[in-house]
Each structure stands twice: as C-alpha cells, then as structure tokens.
Amino acid sequence: MSRSSKIVATIGIGFVGIILLAAVFAPILTEHPPNTTSGLAFESPSADHLLGTDDLGRDLWSQLLFGARISLSVGLAAAIIATVVGTVVALIAGYRGGTVDAVLMRVVDLVLSMPFLVLVLVLVTYFGRGLSVTIALIAGVLWARPARLLRGQVLKVKEFEHVVAAEAMGAGLWRILGLHILPRLTPLLSSQFVRAAAVAVIVQSGIAFLGLGDPSSVSWGATLSFANNASAILTDAWKWWILPPGIALTILIVGFAFIGYAAEEWADPRLTSYGYQRGVRRVLEEHPASPAGENESLVVRNLSVHYETEPPVHATTSVDLRTRSGRILGMVGESGSGKSTLAMAIAGLLAPPGRIVEGEVVLGDTDLRRLGRVGLTKLRGRRFAVVPQAAMSLLDPIITIRRQVAESALMTRRDGLEYASQLLSRVGIDPDRHDAYPHELSGGMRQRVVIAMAIANQPELLIADEPTTGLDVVTQRELLDLLDSLRSELEMDVLIISHDLRMVGSIADDLAIMYAGRIAELGEASAVLASPRHPYTELLLNAFPPVLGPRRPPVPIPGDPPDLSQIESGCPFAPRCPKVFETCLETVPEYVPVACHLAAT
C-alpha cells in the first residue's frame, strides 16, 4: 500500500474511531437521556447541557452521543447483511453459472435500476418505522451492488489455476467456495462493506430527517428533523442544534469513505512511482558520467541496485555492460539473478524499494540518471523502448490493437492509425486482424503487438524482458527472427533478457551471463556457446540435452541460487560449483571479463 493511502486509511480509521468512542461511552459522557425532557426548552449551552436543549428541553449533547450509536449500528448491521447476502448471491451465481446466474443477475439488475432512496422511503412507509425494519430495508436495496461486483470477481477467480487444481483433485463444493474462492474476494469484499456502511448511514439519516425513522430513538437525522421543524436555522440555535449532528455525520461518512478508498487500493494495487531517486541525482552533480564510446549506445558502468527492504537485497552488484551498435546482446540468468532489475534500472522504471546505489547508465551522450521523471518519459519510446515482462497480458482489453499501437506512435490520430497499420503488418499481423481486441489474439500475436508499440518511434535501443516466455517453441523462434530482422532494418541495438541460454544464444551476437546480481561471463555468443569459460555457463548449457544426437540424461544444476539479502564471502557460485577450490570460498573473483578464479589463473 502506498504511503498516501496509508495516511488516508489512518485518517479514516481515526474518524470512525471518534464516532465509535462516542457511541460506546455515551452513558458515561452524559447523564441526560437523549429523548426525554431534562431541562427547559431552548436552553443555551452550559456546564449541565453542553450543547443546550431543544424545543422540548431534551439535551442535545446526549442526542449527539446516542445518535452515534444509532448511526453506527444501522450502518454496520445493514452493511453486514448487505455484503453477506451479496456474497452468497455472487458465489452461487458466479460459480454455478447458467440459468441460476441469469435469473439472479436479472434480479440484481432490477434492484439496481430502481430509484434507491425513493424505494426505501416507500418501503418504510409500508412496513413501519422500527429500527430493525429500517436496517432490513436498507440492506434489502444495498446488497445488489456488492453482488454484481463480487460475481464478476468470482467468475475471474474460479478460472484461477489453484481453484481448478482443487477441483481437479476432487475437492467438494464447500472446500472450493470457502477455502479457494472466498479468501480471494476479501479485498473487494472489504471495500464494498465499507461503502455499504457509509451509504446505510446516509440513508438512515435521510429517512429520520424526513420524519420516517424510528420514533422511539433519537438519531442524528431525527435531531436535524426536529431542528428543521422548529425552524432552528432562523435562530441562533442552529449552532448547537444543526451543526454538531451535521459535523458528526460528515466525520462518519468521510471516515468510511477514506477507509473504503484505502481498501480499494489494497484490492487493486498499482505501481505509483517511477524514476531515479532525487538523492542520487544530487550526488551525481559532482561525478558526471563519461559518454558512451564509439559504436556503443548503452553503457552501464559499475551499477549496483539494492532493494531497501529489511534486510536489504543486493539485486545487482557492480554490473558493467554495453550494447554495441546494431548488435543483439542476450542477457541470460536464472530467476532472481537480477536481470529484470537491471533492465528496469536501465529504463528508469525501478519502483521503490528498488534504488540505484552506485554506478552509471549512459545512453549515447545522455546520462540517464540525471533525467527526472519527465525527462525519462520523453526519452522512453524515442531513444529507447522497453518491452516489459509479460507485456502481452497488459494490453488494454477494450481498445483495438490498432488504436493501442497508434497511441504509442505520438502522432495525430488519423496519421497514427495509418502508421499503426503499417507497423502491425510489419510485425506480421494480417490487415484483417488490425481492428481486433487483444483477447481475440493468441499470445504470440499479442507479443507482436507489443513489439509494434515499442518500435513505433524508432528507438535506438530496444530492451525486451523475457519476450518469449510462456509461448510455444515455434512462436518463440518466429518472434526472435522478427526481432532480428527489425534490428537490421531499423538499425537499432537490442537487449534481450532471457532464462533460456540456447534460445537466445541462437540469435544473440553477444552474451552476458548473470549470476547472483553480477555478470559471470560476457563475450561473443559464438565463443561463449562453443567454449564457455565460467563453470556456471557450462552447466547452463548442459542442463538440458539437445533434441537431436545421442540420448543422455539431463544434468540439473545442484542447489539453488543464493539469497541476495545474505552477503557471503567468496564467489557467489562456489556452493554450486563442481570446480570449486579454496580461493573461491575466500574472495569474490574479479570480472575480467569472466568472473571466475579459474579464468584468472
């Protein structure tokens, strides 16, 4: 949760907390009953009557405190009933589907389409004015909204693999609904609950203000109603007769709204901040980076990125890297090796707690760390473009692919659409599919769309993070061939990040092997593949036998990659290395350009 929404949540909880305290301690905070005469009519505030009395001599301070009880209990009770009913309907409709779903959803539509407040008013007049009737009626109209929203969520969650997995294991209905689906609804459920509570409070006050509330209890709405009937607004009495319940009502509703806002962000978290941190930029003024050399576009020097968690994670350590003009650099490593962090750091897309603690990122003659968020945004797309991991599932589902590509082309709308079509054809999408929506396309096609967006402004450098993961081998091959041909056509440099050494090795000109946040080996692809110098590279190559040739068992790499929050002495690969010797356990090998003690000797 972001800092701002934490603040919002705290304020919200504080506001509701104040009202809650008033409700709980009402009998202690006042000795007067709220609904019987305890003084003269229209008394001014005094020590005995903190807010004075109303036209019947009832204590207004007491009405305020006891009103909190009514508002809170109506709000919470109606919200509980509404969300429980809504959830049950959502579970049944969403999980069963078919006719049950259709019937229940038509009922929901019906309830939602009715004028809500008018409906409650009519029902109150019909069913009577007791508090429990009010609660039941409010809940009776409030359940439909959570039901509709939660059903949508159930439809989504029931396709989650862990739910299907439970079904596949032969789990019964209760286990699936209660253990697998319901817990995934809680974020949405909690925000809907808070919203329902706020609406219930407003509606109850409205009913009471109109004089249709429970006559035996004095709620804020009723206080306001009495004040209105006694024309308090025309006299000085409004200051303690109308203002306090009005403020209390506002505090409670704003409190609920704030909690709901925070709960919604919790339910749907998004990245909120980008870019390089300011502190780093100040340090930079004294250490200007030297520009990239000839035939180089991107130069990364001594780059260290930490995730400032407890304990901090050293995601990359002293990484040196450069892309050479018109060449494809393949960056290969296991998950957790820091390769995606590196890509995000280069693109200035590192989100906190990630932070560049040392090093330089230079694109041509531009020091990327110096640019603020705005400067980077201007550069992104034109000078360099990023295809982030799993980008193909991040396309907007309700906009055609052509318009999405046009949007990234930074052109007038008409030219943009025409240009988008050219781009889409260039990446191999048939013209009759240009106006398709993302879900109508296969994963490979969607990835082509993302590539079209990335090359729309002819970047000098294209960074593609795992562009083929999750796609079938034939599609992988086609996409890599596409990147290869775009590279020569657009004269751009390409940085491909992947976990599959063989796949990337087949098109890369240069290879960088990453391990534990460091470059283990860097060199021309042909040389690295033919005679790997780092034992890790060798193991990666042999981890799986090729499809042709003699059958031999795969040789899994023993052990797991190190935990980057623990700093160990010695070579980070030593615990898994078959060729380990004493020196390896003592010092980290220098990178020359193979980070291995064997290569140095």
Place this chain on the structure above:
Amino acid sequence: MTPILELRNFGVTFRGRRHVDVVAATDISFTMTRGERLALVGRSGVGKSTIARAALGLVAPTTGAVLVDGNDLGSVSRRQLRSLRRRIHMVFQNPYQSLHPGMTVKRLIGESLAIQRVPPADRVELVNDALVAVGLPIELGSRYPDALSGGQRQRVALARALVAKPELVIADEPTSMLDASLRGVMIELLSQMQDVNDTAILYITHDLAMARYVGDTIAVMDKGRIVEMGPGEEVISSPNHPATSALLEAVIQ
C-alpha cells in the same frame, strides 16, 4: 488391465464469439495404462490442454467419450466424478497461479490428503516425506508461496502430486514458466515418481526436446487432431508430418 485413461473418438467444440463454433479437439483416441509415459506435443492452441481438462471431467466432450478406469465420465454421478478425479493428479503450467497464496506449503501439499480425508495427524509425515523427495527443506513447509522461487513452487506442486499417490499424473507444460535450467529437475522428479508408484505420466509440452526425455511415446497434435504418434526416438528422427518438422526445427540450434 483396464486402462486408467481412455479417450474414444473424443471431440470438443466450443461455442465461440458471434456463435462461431471453435473446434478444440477432433477424433482423439488413445489409452494409457499404469507405468506408461506419453508426451503430447504441439503448438499453443492445438487442443492439448483441452484433453488434459477433459481427462478430469473439467471439460465435457461434444463427441466421443472419456473413460477413467473404465468409467465413462459422462455418465457418472458428481460424487463418483470426485472420487475418480482423486486417482489422477494434474500439475499446472503456472506455479504462480496454481498454488493458493493464502495457504502454507504444508497445507498446500496436504490438500490432496485432506480431500482424501486422511486424518491431520497422519498427514504431517507424508507431507514432510514429500518435501524431502522433491528436494526441499522441511522448514520451507511453514512458508507461503510468495516467499518461494518459481522452481521451488513447482516442486511444491510436484510434492502435492506425490502425496496424492495418483495412478496418472497429467503435467500441463510444467516448465514453460520456469527457468530453462529447471527442465532437467522436472524430468528427474517425474521419473522418480514413476519408479516409486508405477504412475502413468501424460506430459503436455510444446518442446520436442523435453518430450523426448519424458515420453516413451510421442503424440504430435495440430489443429485439434493427433497427426503423428509413435515411439519417441522414431518421431524425432524421422518426422512424418509438417507440424512435427516445424516443432523440431524450432528447437534445433
């Protein structure tokens, strides 16, 4: 011996958008008995996963029949269906989705036991044994999947399959979301399982190199049909169908 899984002229047609029918599988027939290893290979969208889901009764056939241990899934009761499902275990493609994020590793692995009504006291040892068998430390049992790497998660998924002692394991692209370096590990673990329980393995993949090592038999699918089926080495050394050749070329460096 009754085959654990049999598909007879199996076909599925989905009603797609704008009422255009989408054929997901056509005229698929094969049987699997215990100890057999079949690799089902093909590009995305050729109908491999439809077959996997149909074997568990999660997708109903439009034509033909799916039989589990001789029982036609189309004519069994819901209760029987649930108990038949317990004899087959499916390992899913994406370990970031197939494990409930709110359950600890221990509970996740024990879930198949809980479903089979094994008393909680007996589960502990079985779960710990399974953790060891897939090469995970027992301490990991109290963690949540969020704290695990992709490879560790998929091992948890395999441990869950292991404790269920199924007669057939269906693995639907279990390595495609994982590091290439973990493919070998997957093969090792699956063959262990086969050795111990004589489990049949239906392995679904797009990678012929992988298929070669997990399947004694390879069936190549294209556009909803099985276009080529035979002993693994034969299919790879002399492919007969263009779909097979395309798959092969994509993985030859």
